[in-house]
Amino acid sequence: ETGVTQTPRHLVMGMTNKKSLKCEQHLGHNAMYWYKQSAKKPLELMFVYSLEERVENNSVPSRFSPECPNSSHLFLHLHTLQPEDSALYLCASSQDLFQGLETQYFGPGTRLLVL
Amino acid sequence: AQSVTQPDIHITVSEGASLELRCNYSYGATPYLFWYVQSPGQGLQLLLKYFSGDTLVQGIKGFEAEFKRSQSSFNLRKPSVHWSDAAEYFCAVGSTSGTYKYIFGTGTRLKVLA
Secondary structure (H helix, E strand, O other), X not given: OOOEEEEOOEEEEOOOOEEEEEEEEOOOOOEEEEEEEOOOOOOEEEEEEEOOEEEEEOXXXXXXXXXXXXXXXXXXXXXXXOHHHOEEEEEEEEOXXXXXXXXXXXXXXXXXXXX | OOEEEOOOOEEEEEOOOOXXXXXXXXXXXOOEEEEEEEOOOOOEEEEEEEOOOOOEEEOHHXXXXXXXXXXXXXXXXXXXXXXXXXXXXXXXXXXOOOOOOEEXXXXXXXXXXX
């Protein structure tokens, strides 16, 4: 596989469930990102990892828990979500930590529905 | 505050017609500007980017954009639209103010009529 892949592509979960989103990049990049894309709103950056260390957490509720076991994999663990968390969750990577210049490469996203 | 505005939420054009998608930004320093496209069921794909130099930037799929500092704009253009260009287009500014993120616009959804 090439580029950035995400699984699952679609997920329906209840508010009491625990689930995880997975992202894998095959580009040899050092930085990875989680974004939330909601209808009629700009993309929201959630988390940033560089060389497996979290460098930014944009005031994301604790019901979202990221994990980066290595530079190729990024997870987003979900628990006790709310219906307003329903959105498209996009993973992205860049060669190095984004300093305004780097191109980010996006995965296709996971469409999450919280019931 | 830094911001990106895409004033058109939806645009419809006929196949073969020319296209211009508007993007205005508010940013204190020289901006790094990007256009991304998102096809249905896909992630975002970079079309083109501007860092410095020539203000007319060529991208993939026949797209180009022009940086106009005096108007704080970075409009995307294509001379002849193809049906496969139907997608959502996002303008973004690369923030260099100590954070590691794009500032995205809300997107413009393009519909192409056969």
